[in-house]
Amino acid sequence: ARPLQTKNLEPRLCLPVVMSGSLGEFNAAGPFETRNFVDGEFVKSSSGKTFETVNPATEEVIASVEDSNATDVDAAVAAARRAFSDGSEWKTMNASGRRDLMLKLANAIESNKEYLSKLESLDNGKPWKNGAYSAQIDLHLVIQCYRYYAGWADKLQGKHIPVDGEMMCYTRHEPVGVVGQIIPWNFPLLMQAWKLGPALATGCTVVMKTSEKTPLSALAICRLIQEVGFPKGVVNIVSGFGPTAGSPIALHMDVDKIAFTGSSPVGHKIMEMAAQSNLKRVSLELGGKSPLIVLPDADLEQAVSAAHIGLFLNMGQCCCASSRVFVHDDIYDKFVAASAAKAKEWKAGPQFDESSLHGAQVDKIQFDKVMGYIEKGKSEGAKCVAGGDRHGSTGFFVQPTVFSEVTDDMTIAKEEIFGPVSSIIRFTDVKDAIRRANNSKYGLAAGICTRDIGTAVKMAGELQAGTIWINCYNNFDMAAPFGGFKSSGVGRELGEYGLANYTETKTVFIPMDGKY
Secondary structure, three states, rough: OOOOOHHHHHHHHHHOOEOOOOOOEOOOOOOOOEEEEEOOOEEEEOOOOEEEEOOOOOEEEEEEEEOOOHHHHHHHHHHHHHHOOOOOOOOOHOOHHHHHHHHHHHHHHHHHHEEEEEEEHHHHHHOOOOOOOHHHHHHHHHHHHHHHHHHHHHOOOOOOOOOOOEEEEEEEEEOEEEEEEEOOOOHHHHHHHHHHHHHHHHOOEEEEOOOOOOOOOHHHHHHHHHHHHOOOEEEEEEEOOOHHHHHHHHOOOOEEEEEEEOHHHHHHHHHHHHOOOOOOOEEEOOOOEEEEEEOOOOOHHHHHHHHHHHHHHHHHHOOOOEEEEEEEEHHHHHHHHHHHHHHHOOEOOOOOOOOOOOOOOOOOOOOOHHHHHHHHHHHOOOOOEEEOOOOOOOOOEEOOOEEEEEEEOOHHHHHHOOOEEEEEEEEEEEEHHHHHHHHOOOOOEEEEEEEEEHHHHHHHHHOOOOEEEOOOOOOOOOOEOOOOOOOOOOEOOOOOHHHHHHEEEEEEEOOOOOOO
């Protein structure tokens, strides 16, 4: 690959300064909001400590952000509890009032989408704008999510149940209370929306910890939350690390529910901490090692495209990435050649170069992890047919990489890489391919490529995964639930199903003993 020129990696040289709504001008040099957002105000951490967030494309420090601890979490939880208390503005607000506030927030985000998408790209490394997937698409989905859940705020209904005897019985769906939410770094604003949307629609209050790798864009959203008039304490956001800020949320005795998106090992710890404390409700969206099975009758171009989008979207930093591609032996060689050619055309580069289709990995930790898996694939005998090295000499760029002749026992076929590394595996028998696809502790997603709809539907019923894509991959809609089987999680996000994570069902009996 051609080495990157350092000057092209400097965002302030290639990114114009533009006006972007009430957040004002975006400038890659800052300044940016870096304080915690607690009880409706921006505050510094109790310890005075900060940590640095880095531009993945340049390896340069963007800003120093508050390093929160248990004392900061306590303050945020106390604010959230006050906001949820009986008689509070939020607790007594009509459902239509919550709806209108959420719609105002969506409109404010839309008015500031240029600023927010550029800030997201700067902090995360993903392309800002291009002909494929970019931060601008993320912002479109963020706005959709808040508007979708705003529509649910005044439509949460219980049921009338025809019980025996002269009794009336009905149910109420009530907010669970103070909710802890811990979000990841791969889609910061979108994961924030996936969590806040249903929580706010149902009337909960929130204490959220963002990822220490990408804290900035969520804090910019807090400016808009403040601007549109959410009551103090309804949304509280702290920056920091898992052990010092995340664990205190999961262990907190006054947090009623915890929602976490991230790795499966950390998900296990979250569930343990929920049990060790007050047995708080838990929803988890965790890792995956998702299979894509390509049958011999598949449209080759369509199948290669599904595999490519399934793996290389967001630089492979996607929990449902199609990192195990099972291809029938009859078309294996053609598929490998086409996949390798497509990967080689996928241009890597800095996030504000609009010709870049593939940005940097989020940080050096992730870069080193991905490069380690690539070396492991080579050493265990897989054939690297595209990529296989870093891109350039500056920034955390990894070439889009494709391995062929991968076997099920290889490390790259078993472990979640969370990077741009595709493993193409042979099969000859469909039943055997399904068995091998299911032979994983994960079950987040799976894909099928075939022109036989009957076969596709039957396979969809047999694959152990929460989402099945047929002749496509990575299609999402705010109305469609998403979540995993097995070690890929507990519960579902998005759609009507996502509301259940944030409500308690209360049953009410009334004797029908009227006198007349």
